[in-house]
Amino acid sequence: MKMKKVIATVLSCAMVFSLAACGSGDSGSTGSTGSAATTATETAETQKADTGDEKQPEEAPAGGVELEVITTFAGNDGNAQNYKKFYQQWEAETGNKVVDMSATSDDTFKVRIVTDFETGSEPDVLFFFNGADANSFIEAGKVVSIEDIRAEYPDYASNMSDGRIPASLVDNKAYAVPVNGIWEAMFVNMEVLDAAGVAKPGADYTWEQFEADCQKIKDAGYTPIAAALGDIPHYWWEFAIFNHTTPENHLTIPESASDEIGQGWVAAMEDIKALYEAGYFPDNTLSAKDDETFAMFVDGKAAFLIDGSWKVNGIVSACQSDPDDASTLDAEKLSKFDVTYVPAKDSRKTTDLLGGLTMGYYITKKAWDDPAKRQAAVDFVSFMTSDDVVPVFAQHAASALKNAPEVDESVFNELQIKSLEMMAGCTSITGVVQDLFQGESRVPTFDGMPEIVTGKVSAVDAVQEGLDIYYSTN
Amino acid sequence: MGANIYKNKKPLFLFLLPAFIFMTVFLYYPFFKNILDSFMQIKQLGRSGEILNEPWYSNYAKLLTDANVRTALKNTVIMTIVTIVGQVGIALVLALMVDNIRHGAKVFRTMFFFPIVVSATALGLLFNLIFLYDTGMLNQLLSALGRKELIDWKSEKWALFTMMLPVMWQYVGFYFVIIVTGLNNISEELYEAAAIDGATKLKRIWYLTLPLLHNVLCTCVVLAVTGALKVFDLPWTMFPKGMPLKSTFLTGTYMYYQTMIVKDVDYGSALAVMIVILGVVLSRVVNAIFKEKDY
Numbered sequence: 001m002k003m004k005k006v007i008a009t010v011l012s013c014a015m016v017f018s019l020a021a022c023g024s025g026d027s028g029s030t031g032s033t034g035s036a037a038t039t040a041t042e043t044a045e046t047q048k049a050d051t052g053d054e055k056q057p058e059e060a061p062a063g064g065v066e067l068e069v070i071t072t073f074a075g076n077d078g079n080a081q082n083y084k085k086f087y088q089q090w091e092a093e094t095g096n097k098v099v100d101m102s103a104t105s106d107d108t109f110k111v112r113i114v115t116d117f118e119t120g121s122e123p124d125v126l127f128f129f130n131g132a133d134a135n136s137f138i139e140a141g142k143v144v145s146i147e148d149i150r151a152e153y154p155d156y157a158s159n160m161s162d163g164r165i166p167a168s169l170v171d172n173k174a175y176a177v178p179v180n181g182i183w184e185a186m187f188v189n190m191e192v193l194d195a196a197g198v199a200k201p202g203a204d205y206t207w208e209q210f211e212a213d214c215q216k217i218k219d220a221g222y223t224p225i226a227a228a229l230g231d232i233p234h235y236w237w238e239f240a241i242f243n244h245t246t247p248e249n250h251l252t253i254p255e256s257a258s259d260e261i262g263q264g265w266v267a268a269m270e271d272i273k274a275l276y277e278a279g280y281f282p283d284n285t286l287s288a289k290d291d292e293t294f295a296m297f298v299d300g301k302a303a304f305l306i307d308g309s310w311k312v313n314g315i316v317s318a319c320q321s322d323p324d325d326a327s328t329l330d331a332e333k334l335s336k337f338d339v340t341y342v343p344a345k346d347s348r349k350t351t352d353l354l355g356g357l358t359m360g361y362y363i364t365k366k367a368w369d370d371p372a373k374r375q376a377a378v379d380f381v382s383f384m385t386s387d388d389v390v391p392v393f394a395q396h397a398a399s400a401l402k403n404a405p406e407v408d409e410s411v412f413n414e415l416q417i418k419s420l421e422m423m424a425g426c427t428s429i430t431g432v433v434q435d436l437f438q439g440e441s442r443v444p445t446f447d448g449m450p451e452i453v454t455g456k457v458s459a460v461d462a463v464q465e466g467l468d469i470y471y472s473t474n
Numbered sequence: 475m476g477a478n479i480y481k482n483k484k485p486l487f488l489f490l491l492p493a494f495i496f497m498t499v500f501l502y503y504p505f506f507k508n509i510l511d512s513f514m515q516i517k518q519l520g521r522s523g524e525i526l527n528e529p530w531y532s533n534y535a536k537l538l539t540d541a542n543v544r545t546a547l548k549n550t551v552i553m554t555i556v557t558i559v560g561q562v563g564i565a566l567v568l569a570l571m572v573d574n575i576r577h578g579a580k581v582f583r584t585m586f587f588f589p590i591v592v593s594a595t596a597l598g599l600l601f602n603l604i605f606l607y608d609t610g611m612l613n614q615l616l617s618a619l620g621r622k623e624l625i626d627w628k629s630e631k632w633a634l635f636t637m638m639l640p641v642m643w644q645y646v647g648f649y650f651v652i653i654v655t656g657l658n659n660i661s662e663e664l665y666e667a668a669a670i671d672g673a674t675k676l677k678r679i680w681y682l683t684l685p686l687l688h689n690v691l692c693t694c695v696v697l698a699v700t701g702a703l704k705v706f707d708l709p710w711t712m713f714p715k716g717m718p719l720k721s722t723f724l725t726g727t728y729m730y731y732q733t734m735i736v737k738d739v740d741y742g743s744a745l746a747v748m749i750v751i752l753g754v755v756l757s758r759v760v761n762a763i764f765k766e767k768d769y
Contacts, residue, residue, distance in 0.1 A: 111734070115520030136518055230717045284607040287628035287718040296608060439737040447735070450719045473517075 063095025065376035071127035072105035078313035079393050090383045096376050117142050124367030124377050129359050130166045130176040131435035138170045143362040145173040153378050159387050164400035166357055176360025177385045181398035183309045183355035184235060185422060191336045192303040196220035201340045203425050205350050210343035214280040217303045223282045226293040226302035230286040233449040235306040238354055238432050240268035243345035247352055247430040253437055257464040269452050269459035276453035286450045306342055309397045312415050334414055339422050351427040357400055396420045441470035512743035519739055533744035546723040553705060553724060557698040560642035565649035573657045586647035598711025601640040633722050637709050649694045656690030692764040699760045703753050725749045
């Protein structure tokens with residue numbers, strides 16, 4: 001009996017200790033020791049700083065630093081391989097290590113980043129959006145501004161044109177060092193246009209010509225516009241509004257649906273509704289997902305597709321028998337695709353595009369306050385935004401480099417070259433207003449687009465509802 | 475003396491403690507915090523509520539006027555009926571048929587059970603391909619049979635059917651296995667006696683099998699109803715954001731939509747509370763109706 005009690009007690013203790021050991025093992029193997037050491041060092045450094053005996057950042061230990069980095073260069077992102085190649089090169093040159101936690105950019109990713117900052121588990125370096133998505137951690141002072149970094153590292157991002165580095169919406173300071181810009185334009189399937197007897201839209205293409213061409217394409221038995229209005233109406237929403245605003249006031253959110261800009265927004269929704277009623281979108285545009293309508297476009301069943309610069313790689317992949325192997329590209333199939341400007345209406349010029357430098361590298365306060373990591377973080381961002389690296393990422397898109405090198409077209413495929421030609425004729429690039437008009441405010445006109453085009457909700461009511469939500473939450 | 479060791483229950487608490495702590499931290503704390511959050515203003519996912527809504531019950535007032543909540547509740551009720559009739563009903567018919575064959579019963583059991591082991595998300599993607607408008611399997615098949623017009627299986631007209639069919643199909647095998655096990659527990663002697671008395675096969679099913687399966691069927695119905703309230707991944711994979719025209723929302727998918735897509739986190743919390751209340755009420759009603767009997 002006594003023996004059994006002893007065994008029971010020993011087993012209980014063993015279980016409790018094993019659980020405790022598991023717990024400490026997980027967090028403690030490197031993390032807790034590391035953070036304890038870091039805290040100790042940090043305290044010592046803080047004390048030195050207080051007494052004016054701070055070490056110069058340049059003298060920080062070189063090599064051996066482990067840097068946690070999160071970017072969106074992952075999954076199907078066209079620059080995922082470039083990112084991997086360059087951070088490995090940086091590792092080899094510096095002896096530091098990148099703990100890469102990159103993930104594909106989507107809503108879940110954005111939530112993860114915000115949550116990471118909230119819970120104090122943010123990375124050391126972050127490649128992220130510089131619009132409203134970054135407001136929460138900038139408001140909380142969890143990232144360091146370029147100005148503050150330059151106070152200690154005057155050469156930080158000095159190869160960038162400051163005027164082109166987007167400022168935060170919170171305090172109008174620049175935080176993120178941009179790499180590659182994005183643009184939005186209209187891709188065309190020339191095979192469909194040829195079959196319908198329609199010429200490639202040019203730099204003076206108007207809305208009226210576009211409607212006439214859509215009718216011709218429809219009459220020829222094709223779908224004029226590849227878009228899933230029930231899933232991703234974003235691009236049409238943005239350009240339709242841009243058609244009723246100017247590059248100067250496009251980023252102004254109207255006070256109400258009845259003021260001048262608000263009326264433009266309403267007219268934009270009405271334009272999309274007119275296209276829907278004319279039958280220019282796919283028959284299943286309200287129930288299809290974006291990848292279905294994109295498949296229609298690449299399969300030669302639809303003529304026009306408004307999308308972003310990242311779609312160049314998507315179209316190229318669709319022309320490869322193995323989407324991951326560039327050597328399997330069907331060049332003839334790719335030659336049937338082109339990219340041009342979105343048809344213009346009212347005050348907007350056809351060659352006015354949407355886009356910009358919407359993302360960049362942040363250095364977090366956590367890394368900045370860690371003397372062991374500060375130098376490495378600055379070094380890493382400087383390397384990844386250097387004159388040699390940025391052009392590889394930017395390709396046919398814009399960058400903020402002061403001295404952008406000549407583009408070597410020989411390394412580009414046909415669609416990338418066509419993109420470069422299109423960009424060469426662009427008269428302006430304006431940011432997208434949907435980055436400012438976020439969350440619940442967008443629901444009545446984004447998710448509510450099917451209700452607008454089917455007439456279940458009037459455009460003016462939907463716009464006003466979105467604005468009411470916007471002003472009640474901001 | 476040897477049995478005295480079982481009288482001391484203290485070590486048992488030690489063993490129960492980790493599970494208790496785990497449940498408290500990861501289930502009960504979030505549950506009660508969620509109730510609190512449903513009355514607060516939450517700006518962003520990952521942030522806590524700091525101030526109360528104005529009025530504090532505004533999210534619950536919104537529940538009453540939100541047309542999408544009505545759609546979600548209606549669809550959830552339809553889904554519940556479909557699971558009872560479609561899953562348990564079909565499983566019963568299949569089980570009765572398999573129970574009457576001499577060879578190959580095991581093969582059928584495995585075949586019907588198999589969809590259960592495939593993840594719902596994978597099934598959603600699979601059925602997406604089957605119901606695709608342009609190059610979907612079903613429309614290709616119909617075209618081959620001479621149909622000229624493509625059918626949009628995800629349009630408002632067909633959406634509920636397209637959404638519920640795979641959900642129903644996936645779980646038929648689960649109830650099939652439970653019912654077959656119940657059938658195996660019925661003594662062969664009873665059937666033999668009934669046969670000697672001249673009962674036809676249908677009469678044997680009606681007067682013997684079904685009454686003796688009563689408790690098994692009750693369990694299946696309770697599981698089906700509670701399962702129907704939790705269905706999420708397959709409908710969300712096939713019909714995200716309640717597409718088309720917000721006609722396919724279920725309570726679970728609508729809560730996810732409000733929280734993750736619209737980012738109205740506190741309203742999502744109120745929806746979660748509503749789902750819990752609905753679940754508790756429905757399961758009590760079902761338990762009361764389908765009470766197990768003692769034989």
